[in-house]
Amino acid sequence: MQALKFITCGSVDDGKSTLIGRLLVDTQAVLQDQLAGVQRQGQTDLALLTDGLSAEREQGITIDVAYRYFATPKRKFILADTPGHEQYTRNMATGASTADLVIILLDAHRGMTVQSRRHGYISALLGIPHFVIAVNKMDLVQYDQEVFKRIQTEYKAYLEKLGVKNAYFIPISALKGDNVVESSTHMPWFHGSSLLDHLEAVDTQNRLVYAPFRMAVQRVSRPDQNFRGFAGQIGSGVVKPGDRVRALPSGRWTKVTRIATFDGDLQEAHAPMSVTLTLADEIDISRGDMIASGDEPQIAKAYEATIVWFDGHPLDTTHDYLVKHTSQTVPARVEKVKHLVNVAKLETEPASSLAMNEIGVVRIATSRPLFFDPYTENRITGSFVLIDRKTNATAGAGMILGAAEGSAESGQDRLARLVRHAVAEDARLNLPADDTQAIEILRNLLKGVVK
Helix, strand or coil: CCCEEEEEEECCCCCHHHHHHHHHHHCCCCCHHHHHCCEECCEECHHHHCCCCHHHHHHCCCCCCEEEEEECCCCEEEEEECCCCHHHHHHHHHHHCCCCEEEEEEECCCECCHHHHHHHHHHHHCCCCEEEEEEECHHHHCCCHHHHHHHHHHHHHHHHHCCCCCCEEEECECCCCECCCECCCCCCCCCCCCHHHHHHHCCCCCHHHHCCCEEECCEEEEEECCEEEEEEEEEECEECCCCEEEEECCCEEEEEEEEECCCCCCCCEECCCEEEEEECCCCCCCCCCEEECCCCCEEEEEEEEEEEECCCCCCCCCCCEEEEECCEEEEEEEEEEEEEEECCCCEEECCCCCCCCCEEEEEEEEEEEEEECCCCCCCCCCEEEEEECCCCCEEEEEEEEEECCCCECCHHHHHHHHHHHHHHHCHHHCCCCCCHHHHHHHHHHHHHCCC
C-alpha cells in the first residue's frame, strides 16, 4: 500500500505534538534512548519527541515543521507536526502543500477556535483530499458524548462551507492513548475505527495519474549526436511510447518514441515519476517548456491566484518579484490585491497589500506566458512560489484560480505565436516574419498543428 503523507495541526496546546508522540511510542517507532531523553520527573513527555528546537522546548509551542517517519505492518507513514500559532501560518501551509491527509485537533474543553477555522480553511485551500477531525482531551470532560457531538456538529457545518465532505470525526485522548492506536474502553458509545486503523485504511490513490498528461522540461539531455531527450518529472497523467503529445509554447504536435530512465526504457510512466522522453520530430524545446496531451492547459501572461504571504516585508505592488512555476522562473509583478480573506468569518475584506501569514486573492502578471491548470484541477501545474528579486527570499506561495480577465491567449494570438515560432525555426524559407507570402505558406504548413 502507498505511503501516507499526513499533517497534524490545531490551536496551541491542543495536543498535536503529544498525539504524534503517542503514535510513535505505541507503534514502537521510538528507541529506548530517545524515550529516556524525554523523561521529566519520572514521566515521559511525549511532546518532546517532536518539539526538537530549543525554542520550542522553552516556550512549549511548536514552531518548525517536524517530519517523522514510521511504519506498521500495513503501511508506511510520513507525518508532519505543524505549528498551531497564528504567526506560523506559513509553516503550516508549507507542511500541508504535499499532504494526502490532515488531522485537525480540537480541544474538547475549548471546542472550535479561530485557529481551528484557519487550519480548516488552509487545508481546504491547499486541496488536501482527506480530513480527520480529532477531538482531543476527552479525559478532561469525562469522555462526555454530548461534548463530542456538539463540537462535531459545529465544525462539520464550517467544513461543509469550505466544500469539505466526509471528514472523519473521532474522540481521543492523546495523553491517555484513548482511540489513538487502540479503541477506547472509556467511550463505548463511539463505534468508529481508532485513529491508526483509519490512517492504515485510507485510500491514497494518486488523483494526478488520472489528470491530463503534463511534464515540465527540466533539462535537455544530449550526451551524443544520436540522442536528444527531454528530462523532467511528470506532473500529472500517464505517457506511453507512441502517444501524441504537444510541445508548448511552440504548439507543435509529435509522438513519444522512448521513455528512457537510468534503469532502462519503460513502456509506461506516470506522475510523479522522473523520466526522459525522446520525440519523433526535431522540435525546439528548452528548460521551462511543457510537453502535454489531453485537455490543453491554459496559457496566459496574467492570472488570478490565492496567495499565502510568507515574507516579513508586506506585499508591494511596485516591487519586482520572480514566479517559480514548474521548472521555469520568470520575472513578475503583483498588479493588484483584489481582497484579503478573513478566515474566521469566511468573508473577503478590501486590501491593497498582504502582511506575513495573511491570505488574499491577487492578480499577477509575468514577463512571458505560463502554461497551467487551475489549482483545483492540478496541484502541480496550478501552484507557484513568489520570490523577492532583491533578497531571493520566498515571499509567498500561490494557488492559481485561472487566467485574469482579458489575458487568456486567443485563437488569433495562438496562430500568430505559432507562425512566429515556425519562421524562427524553419530558416530555409528565408522570408521575413512580416512577409505576406511567408505567412500564407506557414498557414498551410501549420494546418496539421492548429486545431
